[in-house]
Amino acid sequence: MSDVENQKMNRTLEYYKKCDEYDNAIRVCKGNREYLKKYIIPAEKVEENFKYAKKRNIVLGISVMAGFVVFVLSMMLLDSKSVVTAVAGGVIAFLMCAVVMLMMLSKKIHKLVAEQDKVNAGIKQQMIACDNRVLDLKAEKEQYLVTLESNNLVIIPTKYAKVAEKIAEYIRESKVESVQEAIEQLEIQVRMMRRMRKR
Numbered sequence: 173m174s175d176v177e178n179q180k181m182n183r184t185l186e187y188y189k190k191c192d193e194y195d196n197a198i199r200v201c202k203g204n205r206e207y208l209k210k211y212i213i214p215a216e217k218v219e220e221n222f223k224y225a226k227k228r229n230i231v232l233g234i235s236v237m238a239g240f241v242v243f244v245l246s247m248m249l250l251d252s253k254s255v256v257t258a259v260a261g262g263v264i265a266f267l268m269c270a271v272v273m274l275m276m277l278s279k280k281i282h283k284l285v286a287e288q289d290k291v292n293a294g295i296k297q298q299m300i301a302c303d304n305r306v307l308d309l310k311a312e313k314e315q316y317l318v319t320l321e322s323n324n325l326v327i328i329p330t331k332y333a334k335v336a337e338k339i340a341e342y343i344r345e346s347k348v349e350s351v352q353e354a355i356e357q358l359e360i361q362v363r364m365m366r367r368m369r370k371r
Contacts (some may be wrong), residue, residue, distance in 0.1 A: 175338060178329070180327050181327060181328075181340050181344075184327050184328050184336060184340075185337060185340055187320055187326075188333045188334075188336040188337075190316065191316070191317065191333045194309055194310075194312065194313035194345055195313075197309050197311065198306055198309045198326070201302045201305045201306045201309065202302070202306060205299050205302040205303065205306075206303050206341075207296050208299050209295075209299065210299050211291070211295055212292050212295050212296070213288050213291075214232060215285045215289075215293065218281070218282060218284050218285050218288050218354075219285070221281040221324075222281055222284055224277070224281050227277055227279060228261060228274065231273040231274055231277060232268065232270060234269065234272065234273065235238070235266045235269040235270035236266060237268040237269075238265050238266060239263060240262060240264030240266035241265070242258075242261045242262045242264075242266075243258050243259060243265075245263030246258035246261045246262070251293045261313070279359075285333070317330040317333070327351055328340070328341065328351055328355075332355060332358075338358060339351060339354040339355060339358060340354075341355060342354035343359070
């Protein structure tokens with residue numbers, strides 16, 4: 173291989189390293205997207221983490237106790253003929269306590285869900301940004317390859333960019349005399365490997 177051809181080969185390999193940079197950037201963007209997806213938490217999970225069902229049962233238990241205490245106090249303060257009044261007082265105490273505490277609990281869980289919804293929306297925006305970045309990088313890479321080929325800057329066709337190092341190695345070790353021969357040798361190797369895998 174002449175010095176001119178060697179320089180062109182080196183330049184070709186440098187160009188294709190740039191393609192690897194595009195591929196790596198695309199991989200990073202896709203990885204970031206998957207990483208972000210883990211932090212989207214649905215409303216059901218927020219409720220589960222908050223232990224809403226358990227806290228609601230505790231509230232109902234406290235309300236029953238409040239109703240019972242009011243009933244007992246009413247029975248002690250009033251004569252035994254006022255059982256109906258004592259029961260009514262106990263029921264009212266239970267209902268008031270349950271309604272107030274359940275409303276507070278409901279307000280708290282709604283606030284947490286709303287906060288998580290905002291976080292989820294922000295994460296989804298970042299995921300969309302990652303998707304757009306991947307599309308941009310793919311388009312940039314395609315444009316880069318088209319420019320290389322149209323300007324005849326490379327001696328290894330762009331469709332062989334991923335195996336350009338191997339092709340260069342074949343030529344430098346004088347196993348072949350031209351790029352075309354190196355490509356043919358490589359394709360023969362690939363076909364043989366595929367046959368061996370099928371066995």
